[in-house]
Amino acid sequence: QELRFTVWTGNDAHLAMLNGIAEGFRESHPDVTVRFETIPAGDYTQKLTFQIAGGNPPDLGWMFEDSIPAFIAAGVVEDIGPALRETEGYDLDDFSGPAMDLWSDGDAVYGIPFSTSPFMVFYNKEMFEAAGLKDPLAMAEAGEWTMEAFRDAALKLTEANDAWGFEFKDGEGYDSRIMHAIMPPIRAYGGHAWQDGECGFDDPEAVEAVTMLHGMIFEDQSIVPPGEQGDFFSGSAAMTVNQISRASKMPEAGFEWGIAPLPTGPAGAAPIIGQAGISVFAQGDKKELATEFAAFMTNAENVAVMAQFFPPARASVLDSDAFIDANELIPAEQMAYVSDAIKQGSVLPSHENAPKILAAMKPRFDALFRADADVPATLAAVCAAIQDEL
Amino acid sequence: MTRLTVRNLTKSFGKLEVIRGIDLDVADGEFVVFVGPSGCGKSTLLRMISGLETISGGELWIGDRKVNEVQAAKRGLAMVFQSYALYPHLTVRQNMGFGLKVRKESVDEIERRVNEAARTLQLDKLLDRYPRELSGGQRQRVAIGRAIVGDPQVFLFDEPLSNLDAELRVHMRAEIAALHRRLGNTTIYVTHDQIEAMTLADRIVVLRDGRIEQVGTPKELYARPDNVFVAQFIGSPKMNVCPVEAIRSPLQRAGFSTGGATQAGLRPEHLRIVDEAEGILCGRVSISEYTGGGSLLHVEIEGAPVFLVENSGDDTPQPGDIVHLAFSASDLHLFDAEGRACDREPELA
Amino acid sequence: MTRLTVRNLTKSFGKLEVIRGIDLDVADGEFVVFVGPSGCGKSTLLRMISGLETISGGELWIGDRKVNEVQAAKRGLAMVFQSYALYPHLTVRQNMGFGLKVRKESVDEIERRVNEAARTLQLDKLLDRYPRELSGGQRQRVAIGRAIVGDPQVFLFDEPLSNLDAELRVHMRAEIAALHRRLGNTTIYVTHDQIEAMTLADRIVVLRDGRIEQVGTPKELYARPDNVFVAQFIGSPKMNVCPVEAIRSPLQRAGFSTGGATQAGLRPEHLRIVDEAEGILCGRVSISEYTGGGSLLHVEIEGAPVFLVENSGDDTPQPGDIVHLAFSASDLHLFDAEGRACDREPELA
Amino acid sequence: MSQPQLATVKRICWMLSLVVVAIPFLFPFLWMISSGFKGPTEIFGEPSLIPRTWRWQNFVEVFEYQPFARQYFNSIYIACAVTVLTLLLSSLAGYALARMRFAGAALLMLFLMSALMVPEEVTIVPNFFLMKWLGVMDTHVPLILLPVFGPHGVMATFLMRQYFVALPKELEDAGKMDGLSRAGIWWKIALPMSRPALAAVAIITFLFSWNLFLEPLVFISSLENFTLPLALSNFTDPYGAPLWHLQLAATSLAVVPILIVYLIAQRQIIESFAMSGVKG
Amino acid sequence: MASLNEPGTTVRAPRAPWLTLKRRETIEGWLFVSPTLIGFLIFFLGPLIAVVFYSLSEWNLLSQDTIFVGLANYEDALTQNPDFWQVIRNSVIFAAGLVPMNMALALALAMALARPFRGVVFFRTIFFAPVVTSAVAWAIVWKFLLQGDAGAVNQMLATVGIDGPNWLREPNWAMAAVIVTRVLKMVGLNMILYIAALQSIPRDYEEAARLEGASEWQIFRMVIWPLLAPTTLIIMVITTIGSFKVFDHIYLMTGGGPENGTLVLAFYIYQQAFEFFEIGYASALAMIMFVIVLALTVVQLILRQKGST
């Protein structure tokens, strides 16, 4: 028998690891092979939908955090909760509560996060030294790594180096990564995107946070502005926000670097995590087998294996020294922050209408990211645009 | 048995009736030429015979087979087209052998017959050329060669010479005549050039507007046209036709009776320039066109349209000169109000 | 002052020399026709005169102005194209007024001149039609009308009649002649039809391969061609030419001296069918083509190529008949080995 | 200044202005090819047309990152299949519409022509379900069928018809007299004579298929079934951020061969466009 | 043998067979068109009719729920949805910008390159090259060249002292940028069509006009341009339809942004259907698009009818 498993990675190391896990599964199920199908991330949800609507669903698949609610709402992912609970030696409760929030509804479990990756600040040590600034990690330790400190650092970095102070995630903060750009400050200021069908972008906290970002971009000119390239990894920006998997890009970069937690704000620390889970599709004809494989893949042992690339959500693994030491690129003291962030972090806002909400938000945010934008008014417009979908 | 019989043949394109009931018998071995002005239906009629155009009404017999619904290729005829229609991507040899090949003749047989036809037409040396490498006359000959290899019962030609220059046309015309004499096939030939028709035909069919105006030998048509149309169509330059009224008194003076005729016709080559004494008609030369062997005079006769006069003498009148014209009674053609020729008793008697 | 003077004019397209040194004088009001086989450079020469083609070498004078480098529009000439080149999107009126309009003449003036030209050419009723709504002859007339409204000093025509059918060609030819007589402009006319040349020209220029073969009045060219080429080019059907050798003995018997000539030429219309006694040449009719007024005989004379003979008598010989041919001494053309005409003392004397 | 000198000056000005206009057409290609040799960091650095370091391994990585050779092949074979099928069907139908007098031909022509006015976007959704029903999702079948039978196929049919209408009819009549069947005439006479039109249709069809984007985007999901346009927009890291250096290297790889073919055949291409009825 | 003289009465005269030449032709004709016709019915006409039905329902692709809603989708688009009118406006602006620019440039290039001269092949090649280049490649490259300060275009403008805008970030400039780059991509095709048309205009017309004293501009304006009218019309129809279909270019260059400034109908349909999976709504939009394109084409064809009589 063959299980089709859609993933969005084409990375050889990732696939080797996945195939290794599949190989392990054959010990108990000798006649089962698992075929990992790569669908590029950009079109992943769309193609997956086509496969499902087209009557050709995979048995299992990776799911993005922002698309899972819609899939749950449409009833196309299987509730594997009961099966997991019955699985021997599978400790469902080992998964941290906040991490499971998105994937379960009461007792029903629609997916298991295999990657729970917090957003961290990557920074260029050399540029910090050139600007005569204290290392962010040290600031964090001292509790000084606040939004003000961040803004101040960015400005000084920009002035001291022939580079931007800060780059949004992958430079896509104005396009596909708007939420990654705005949510850390909004949360740090105590705001939220939406809750219970109510838009939060026009709350004072959010307005204040966005105003700060706007000021950094257009007054301080310390954040790479829209339409410009200021790639952190090629040394054109001093700081960026990203997930730790991006550390793999660092050896090429050729400068001293480090990672630090997100800066805190008036509302304290607000770590943010991005998630991806494994789901079993309701239309598949080998659902039981698929569920068994999902369980196998996310048992403690395999989660530890995957931890080399994907930060785990199992508390037991997170606390293990193995995890802390696992990443050869990141020193242990920095990994500790990662670990903390996973446990305390909350996922980015999601919604079953996420694609429409994002599409509705996008043009209003385009208007926001202009030098002469009226921040509160624009945010109000954002809320007006998305209210119907919430 | 390659008589060709046409009975009340009609053809309509949509509402437009193009052939309006043609009856015709072509004897075995006869060379019949269709002439007529452009658009009169010559090609359409020929194509109906060939099978390239469907028949709307009437009957078409080739030999004793009714062929109305027989496919073109199965009627046993061959056609030579105005543009020659040589396949540009095939050599002369392949062009000529094409029909045989389609009919699945053996390679040897094809070879034999192509060579034979090529010899007949002196195409031996050109067999491996492509049409584009041939001159107009050679193409024409290949087109004929292609027609004869199939050994057809009937040959059809649609203006085969109209793409050639004047010189070559005279030459190829003679060749076609020679070929017909040699092979003796029944032949139908379409042209709008009446000289070609005259020189080639056993019988000429004059068409007009989808109807036959007259059928006869070239001589009959030239000497005794049935009507004004044929009279003007056959002969070049064309017959001068004028109302009898305009020249009644000169005619009467000369003793020609005009009966009930309303129109009189005189061919340019039948008008002689004579002394005032002998002259029947008199007019002023408006243009005199020198043609080498002679000259063509445009003569203005009072009350009548301009007369063309062929003058082969060396003493060419100049424009402005007054000339006197004579002709013999037998050369005067008379037509009634409908344009039909009036019986000419003197000759019938 | 609209003489046209051409001095050693040459033209090359890249390496290809197309016009190889032409000298020519056209008098004021003269009608000069260029003839020659296809590709000989007639159009090119005309276009060089018009200014549409640049001049590679030599000089071109219109009146007493050297115009080698003068723009086409400023040379004061008008041209009628073979295709007529009527603008399909403009009415006849607009077509005729086009040149005046681009030269910014006043609307009234344009109106006046177009109407005048239209009257001259009987186009009054057609002024609001589009070219596609006109017959060939009418288009031709509009093309001429367009040329005359500009009141040019010189008219240029490039095969203006070659798109018309035979009948119409005869008619339009006469019209052009009449027009020229009326307006009297210097005119240069290109054609490859020698009958057209003969009937229209004051003088004919025979071109061959970019060079002038002969210049002269139609009569001169017909009666005294400078060389075989001109002899065969002028006259239709073309002159029979054969080696003197082949007919030396009959000629000598008849008392014609051939001098040092190697080729002899006889026009078909100058050969008469006579009794055996009078006959100079004797041959067998291979084809006899009836042409209404007479017939065209293909006569095979032993040792010589086939002779064409025009026979206007009514007693047409049949194929196979033996005929005897006679001609007068003045109609015998003699040429030397290079094809140049030999002086004929009898006539010079 | 004499006339020839004036002409020379005019010519030079003329050429210069053409060169200026040509820049926005040419520059993207130069830039693309040069960027294909740059490292990921250099692309964003100081712009220069000549790479500071030539990074040849981009072109190796292109093939490692995804089955690019396979995708390249997919595009080629799909485009070939579409082209051959389109030529075949459009010439058949175009021939019939131009040459055969059969009841309903005129109406049929109008009917088909209406397709020219309907963008593919309109019918893609039902076609999606049709393909699902046929069980050919994530195969190349839709990418072949839809161009052949969609508006583009109709356009090709129309072009072929226009050309056939203008072809001299006598050759076909000759074929008929020689005993060829209709199909024989079409295959042995009409087709060989319509090479310019076939070439023009082949070129537009090949390009059409080669550049097809929406259909593959909708119908293809697995990497090894991708066609080039999809593959090109798919040089992203696992999180969706573009890998510019690879993308541009791959783009060069996709564009350059076509350009070379075009350069070699450009005279014929222009001629066949000119000779075929493409001009309308 | 007597009967031979009267063919109409011979015993051998067969009755007219059923398979007359005319019937044969009809059957063959339909056989020839049948592959195309059947494919057309299945893959084009059928789907087109289906779209009409889809457009009357609310249908989410993911959940596969279908509810018949009548004309609600149309109502929503035409009266409720503010984006819709912006999309229509964008499409119209896009077409209104692209079509004239494309045609003017194509004609200008064709006029320059219709007659042979040294280097003509080189230039024709350059102008046609983008046509044979994949739209994806073209969009990707231009997206790069048009970046804010770092992009090659602005760098070049900077050398002549112009401070270029942030092309793809400002709605109006973004629209201009997608139009211009699309024109650059496609103008070669129209150029070739115009060249073909120009070459088929007999030179006589031009020469006649020149002889009559017309200037180059007058020749173009009064002779060439009117003669090109049929070609111009065809090109206009094709280009207009094409401009409404543009999807990939915008998808890749701007994704419809910024501020929906380049969100055109084709892209919007795609988004509704394949990003939001709103099949019913997308189908209604598709029908609207169909009607618009149809109307434009008919208007243009009517203009042609008027122009030619």
Ligand SMILES: Nc1ncnc2c1ncn2[C@@H]1O[C@H](COP(=O)(O)OP(=O)(O)OP(=O)(O)O)[C@@H](O)[C@H]1O
């Ligand atoms: N396929 C057709 N459809 C409609 N009308 C046609 C068709 N073919 C010919 N006709 C019309 O039939 C008439 C006769 O045409 P036909 O070609 O037989 O004339 P023709 O005598 O051969 O003329 P020409 O000397 O110019 O060749 C013309 O009026 C022509 O317009």
Ligand SMILES: Nc1ncnc2c1ncn2[C@@H]1O[C@H](COP(=O)(O)OP(=O)(O)OP(=O)(O)O)[C@@H](O)[C@H]1O
């Ligand atoms: N633009 C050109 N480029 C190169 N060669 C040319 C050009 N125009 C004419 N020729 C060549 O010049 C020669 C003379 O051409 P021209 O058109 O003057 O002949 P013509 O006497 O008018 O012939 P026709 O009777 O066929 O019109 C021909 O060999 C032709 O091929």
Ligand SMILES: [Mg+2]
């Ligand atoms: Mg005909």
Ligand SMILES: [Mg+2]
């Ligand atoms: Mg010429």
